[in-house]
Amino acid sequence: MATAARTPVGEGTGPLDRLRALHREGRLAHAYPEVPGLLAELASTGDPAGPPAPDLVRAGQLLARLDPGEVLAEHPGTDVFTVAVTGHSTLSGLTAPLTAELARHGLLLRAHSGDFGSWFRDLQDTGSELYAAGADLALCVLDAHVVFDELPHPWLVADVERVAAAKLALIGSLAERYVAHGGGTLVLNTLPLQRSHARRLVDAGSRARLGIVWREFNAGLLRLAAAHDRVHVIDLDPLAASCGPVSEPRLAAYAKVLLGDELLSCYAREIGHLARGLRGRAKKVLVVDLDNTLWDGILGDDGAEGIAAATTYRGEAFGRFQKAVGQLGAQGVLLAVCSKNDREPVLKVLRDHPDMALRESDFVRINANWDPKDGNLLDIAQRLNLGVDSLVFADDSAFECGLVARSLPAVAVVRLDDEPALHVERLLADGWFDVPELTAEDRVRAEQYRTDAARQDLQESAGSMEEYLAGLGVRVSFSPVREHEIARVSQVTLRTNQFNLTTERLQQADVRALLDSPGRLVLAIRSADRFGENGLVGAVLISIDEGGGSWRIDNALLSCRVFARGIEQACLAAVLRQARDSGAAEVHARYRPTAKNRRVRGLYPSLGFAETGEGGDGTVSFRHHLAEESLPGVPAHIELTAEFTARQD
Template structure:
């Protein structure tokens, strides 16, 4: 993070002051690379159990005044994210928090705002800006007036039921229309029932029935997300529980602001989490401290008998936090420990202490020493073959949190404090691990990483890399993706950065469309070895199958868990041989460089592709003529099964 811009603004050094100074001096666009770090500080200062910090929204007001094109001129590599907004009520309060939420996740918002109460027209008309903008997200913000505006006066619960049933059918129809004709993800929301509407019924039996009808309406909205890959529904109930009233009655009456500023800020935070997931920026690893983080007390000072995660009031709060961490770990997030302690006492506690919910085997790495924590995080990343930007670091020490935030800005830092009852809220507030859909591979990930230790032992005992690979017994299956694997393939494209030849991100609908096209192949790569099944670890995307111009490998991706085992060479050899047997004149491929995929720059040349050109953005084109002497053979240590037929459902 940079220093204060100018002495002209005095001694103010807070993150919001820094942003204001940069804006006043006309340098905010030029310093846009500082923005995520400054916003992270503002977000950390908020109440974890409540709406986003007010200063974060104020920062969004400054950022919303920037011209996105000016930011891109200053920082051409900035990731832009396009959002179209439509709805029933006045939604001007959404722009600032949405700008801030995307910016703190490294994305520059390009916003398309619809007219007041244009939601039906925008979704119905495929020529509207909602469709034409090509937005990544289409936010259709709903409120209770879409129902109550259509009720007679006076109204009965029967009237509400009739309107909600019809409205749900209409929204379902419009959602299907958007999924068919739109290019992004449609975001809907559950609709709050205002207390004033409920209390306008004088008998408790009618109120109870209205509650049932309204919940059935919202349940129907939530089910739309399960029915369509590109529909997401934000449940507003948890946001209302933490942010307070749905709206301010005077603004609702006079300005048609039916959802208040705090609720819209919470909604923007959820939209930011979704945008981050769609860009493949979901975090993969949670690294936690131990003393006053997983347990109450300091092991080195108090000894094993002096720490607690149960049996005391404070201890029980730490025990609840351990359960929350374990819950995350059970869903595919890798858990690791980074603690300033001696390793043997730590292992003894994790193995034998009666209070512990989490045990040694729940962590893929346990690092306890007296080295700086930023260097320990780098060591953990090397062990896991992951970038530190996939890490979340939770610690109660302001010093350690500050050190990691400054030296490793890609790490999401969760600053825990002296109140353990808030640890869970602080950890979960920013949805760092949010996914569109959890897969079987996610649930098995921790086990797969733990077996990596056995592979490392085999490698260290082998006389050479060739001997290690021969003893490893690598088995690879390459075949078209089946229906139940589509979510996993989409996830691979979203989350893989190192072995990703073009970094094209695909949603589930995109994968399905490619799989079902007449001239395309979506080939899933599955691997196993003597230590177990690695599951679906990669994908090859091919187009132009059967076309005169030859096959095109649009992208190839492989999980970092299976690097350097010959899997990629074996799969490319199979694709080239299949293309030749089907009469393709050539196979074309591209490599687009990023900050993380440099190690695969030479992949295509290594299997006989010739370079044919390079674009201004650095994208390199390749061609393989499929002549016999150029066709590669799979590495001898890989047992490959390739099937290019249509997949079974």
């Protein structure tokens, strides 16, 4: 008699089934490192032009039942992200998608929810959860009823204008209060105007005036983000347009659910993008396939004359995708190619084909060969001196996407398909490259990486590293951060992982607060060489005790683009000498280890610091006694200009 084989629970099933099995078995906390990959697979099944996949929200319902303490007990290094939520209506539909969206970006949600309709009290009371220490985000979720519920009956457009102006002033004052007393980022949102409100006016002229008043009100909300570094405003209008109705009438009437579950799921996705950016996890490189991704057709089979990115209906869809890719590239996203093709035909198409909106010069790296794509992605990351977690990979092949997802789980995979009209939506759905603010350095980043090829040629032609550095002509400017550099310094702390001695992340408001604090120095590192300007590439943060007898280096950071040039030695040598010349007796420093900054473990000892202790979390403390014989010098190949007093400009 045949005996049926028993399949272990959770094996051979989809990602949601796997999560359910882990939850049933009580092993979800233990297996938490698997969660981001499972959620990434679920997210890829959604409509790129609509709300997140329903199964992703179902997964969030499971994860929301998980005690964050259990996860931390199993995996102490898990990144916890604390969110306090308040609002005007019922927001229970936000918890599950918010949990899932943060988890798929590697963030463990610790949530605090206010009472129904308590948004004003929570923002007014500096003792509320919104102001609690450790809250990364304070979400104040509002809807149009905060205005319409205060109108007289019956009402006119003039009444809406009056109430909306008062409400905008109130929200603005509460935002200022949060910025002054809160520690995180306050998230507001625009308020979609629903058809049921506008249609209560029977004449077209009144409806038009209402539209004007309402758009001016929402524009005022958006301006709050421009006025405050720690205020972010999510525009719900485009989300409502793509995610479905703002609310469901019966739930709105009976349960006060004034923002529907699908809209809240889209809102949660935006919060995930914001949280990732605040943690410095924005991606840096977009790697694209070519055949049926960047153009219609297969170059090896159809030849250059048989592919299209214009002139045909399908070709025009690929052309739109190329322009979207180029738009990202113009804002500092590095573009690269990973294609199974012969290199020379690919280069000829990128140089000469009349349909191409993207050309060879738009890419910092072109890997066109027949090697496995996961290996090519590793090569691209190594050539750019970046981790693979900086990469986003877009391909139409399910096999290639699956290969990369399995072998390089840190790479974000954009799974395209045979419908090119959806390529743009799939690429942009997850905001992989979103940053708090675009800096001047971002806009010229691609050109800076292209000049690195010339530096590499010089290095390969030099007889030794000393000869290479001498020929490079490195110039370094080291001085206090200026006002226009605050955004870039914040970005350096958020996005630098390898040469980051403590990996403490600073928002713009944090940098500005340090600049305004007595006894604190925030010094910017700027570099250039014979091939051009590198811009602001690092920073050193210093605390000086009240008497000046002791200095402490709170952190030192340097972009991976300028590693191995002696820049860090030059700047820290200047710090030590300035401390001694100012009368200090010692300089303290510390190093906190992470998975990515191990290469700088020996930096301080190499500069004459002595180790003084190690904490329970692995943080190592150092001290330099500033004896003349132990002070490091500036490398001979570097021309250093150092100032420690802020310029008045």
